Amino acid sequence: MKSYFLPFLILTSIFFGCQNTQNEKSGAELTFDSLLLVQKESWNIPGVAIGILRNDSVVYAKGLGVKSIKTGDAITTKSIFHMASVSKPFTATAIVQLLEQGKLDLNDKLIEYIPYFKMEDTRYREITIKHILTHTSGIPDVDDYEWSQPQYDEGAAKRYASSFSEIILDFEPGTEYNYSNAAYDLLANVISSLSGMTFEAYVKKFIFEPVGMTGSTFYTPEVPEDLATTPHILDDSLQIAAGHHYPYNRRHAPSSTLQSNVEDMLKWARVNLNRGEIDGKRIYSEDSYELLTSSQVKPEWGVNRALGWGIREVGEYKVINHSGGDDGYLSFFAFVPEKNLGFVMMANNDFYWSGDASRIWMQQLLLGEVEKEWKVSIGYKMKDYILTEGIEKCKEVYFETAKEDSIYWCEPKFLNELGYGLLWRGHKEAALDIFQFAVEIEPDNATWNESVGEAYLALGEKENAIEWYQKAVELNPEQEYAKAKLMELGAKEHR
Numbered sequence: 001m002k003s004y005f006l007p008f009l010i011l012t013s014i015f016f017g018c019q020n021t022q023n024e025k026s027g028a029e030l031t032f033d034s035l036l037l038v039q040k041e042s043w044n045i046p047g048v049a050i051g052i053l054r055n056d057s058v059v060y061a062k063g064l065g066v067k068s069i070k071t072g073d074a075i076t077t078k079s080i081f082h083m084a085s086v087s088k089p090f091t092a093t094a095i096v097q098l099l100e101q102g103k104l105d106l107n108d109k110l111i112e113y114i115p116y117f118k119m120e121d122t123r124y125r126e127i128t129i130k131h132i133l134t135h136t137s138g139i140p141d142v143d144d145y146e147w148s149q150p151q152y153d154e155g156a157a158k159r160y161a162s163s164f165s166e167i168i169l170d171f172e173p174g175t176e177y178n179y180s181n182a183a184y185d186l187l188a189n190v191i192s193s194l195s196g197m198t199f200e201a202y203v204k205k206f207i208f209e210p211v212g213m214t215g216s217t218f219y220t221p222e223v224p225e226d227l228a229t230t231p232h233i234l235d236d237s238l239q240i241a242a243g244h245h246y247p248y249n250r251r252h253a254p255s256s257t258l259q260s261n262v263e264d265m266l267k268w269a270r271v272n273l274n275r276g277e278i279d280g281k282r283i284y285s286e287d288s289y290e291l292l293t294s295s296q297v298k299p300e301w302g303v304n305r306a307l308g309w310g311i312r313e314v315g316e317y318k319v320i321n322h323s324g325g326d327d328g329y330l331s332f333f334a335f336v337p338e339k340n341l342g343f344v345m346m347a348n349n350d351f352y353w354s355g356d357a358s359r360i361w362m363q364q365l366l367l368g369e370v371e372k373e374w375k376v377s378i379g380y381k382m383k384d385y386i387l388t389e390g391i392e393k394c395k396e397v398y399f400e401t402a403k404e405d406s407i408y409w410c411e412p413k414f415l416n417e418l419g420y421g422l423l424w425r426g427h428k429e430a431a432l433d434i435f436q437f438a439v440e441i442e443p444d445n446a447t448w449n450e451s452v453g454e455a456y457l458a459l460g461e462k463e464n465a466i467e468w469y470q471k472a473v474e475l476n477p478e479q480e481y482a483k484a485k486l487m488e489l490g491a492k493e494h495r
Helices: 006-016 022-043 085-100 122-126 129-133 156-161 181-185 187-195 199-211 250-256 262-273 286-293 357-366 378-386 390-403 412-424 428-441 446-458 462-475 480-488
Strands: 047-054 057-065 232-234 240-242 310-314 317-326 329-336 341-347
Touching: 047 262, 057 262, 085 129, 085 181, 085 187, 085 199, 085 250, 085 286, 085 317, 085 329, 129 181, 129 187, 156 181, 156 187, 156 250, 181 187, 181 250, 187 199, 187 250, 199 250, 199 262, 262 329, 262 341, 378 390, 378 412, 378 428, 390 428, 412 428, 412 446, 428 446, 446 462, 446 480, 462 480
Parallel strands: none
Antiparallel strands: 047 057, 047 341, 232 240, 310 317, 317 329, 329 341
8 A cells, every 4th residue: 555645744834834714715725726736737636626624614625627537527526536545444434333322342352253264374364353443463464365366246355355365474463573464354254254244335334325425336337437537547658548457356345445526535534523523413422533543553664553543642632634645546545633633645656656645745734834835756758758768867967857847856875766666666686776776876875885785685696795785784684674575585684
């Protein structure tokens, strides 16, 4: 799952910083529109939709661009996007609803509800519902979502839960943190066993319908063709193209298959900002709100974890959020109770190479440190040259751009991202050139040296790979990935 939303949150910070009077609101919208347009054009984004809620009212909602570069049909606020991991808070909400009904306890063992779930590692018997909701179950993440071989039938969830028999836990349940989509997917079976309904039917009846989210579903075949968007990727030549497949597989519904639009997601923001209530209807209790949004786990890195939500403490504010990314789509949803603000973004592409959106949200939106400009990865510019004109042209572009007052960030970390984009698409020699260029700029950076090792290994040049992994470890003895690769290759850490 990816999370590349820096440009959007920079722009939203400018909007949120404006006062909520009619005249100022109109000016803010014009500024927001113009900046959004510049951002879209800089990245050549096919389509994007954004919504902002303030004090229980929609203050901004807009679609920009096209649903598909093949048809040119316009994006609107009703256009439906794959939301990826923004699915998880809905799954957690469904579990908490069942908790309210006395049908389960968060400390109940998973196997009490799905006895057909078995793993080779017998510690699986200790996995609880809470472990899954907080990503502390130890269940490894998904290796292959099989988007190109989707399952649509009602038996998909049970078959998936029955497929773990040869899998070993990453750690003893409850002792560590590891984000796991696979674990969340097992909850479809828990919800089904307790409700007598499929996961998709339960969410529709007890969340979507009472909230009024008439355009949302977890079951992709229900999406009307005239509202559906198309995923877009960078193809093997690093050019924008319609995706080869839509990211849907029913076995991964609880973690990944939410389909929604801006209008519905702003209703979801209202529910959560109103602590479980909307238009006089209570979706979950205030006690459940506290449970859902209270930090349960604090990993050594990243955001705190509640039940289904990520939480960032920013000064006096608590930003409750989740991002999402799958093949051809990116999404982000957040609400800030202390400011009574909600925000949603969805885009039908997966090629932002920008940075840490949460950091931008914290520094700019909540702390008022508003940037006057935003920038794009230099890798996004260089991608248009590396495969056609080679590394020397890329170096020229990099150094010339670095001298200019341009929209591009010229930093080696963006070269590293470009290098992996090339490597994943099979352009091994080009990736090696880019990684070595990053080392040329910052020779003492262990990560760039490690990346050179990765390229050599992909090229089948084991001895060269070992040499560069060793360089990485010499530069940083804590470079764990390089150390692991050296052990795997049967080499010593130091030359």
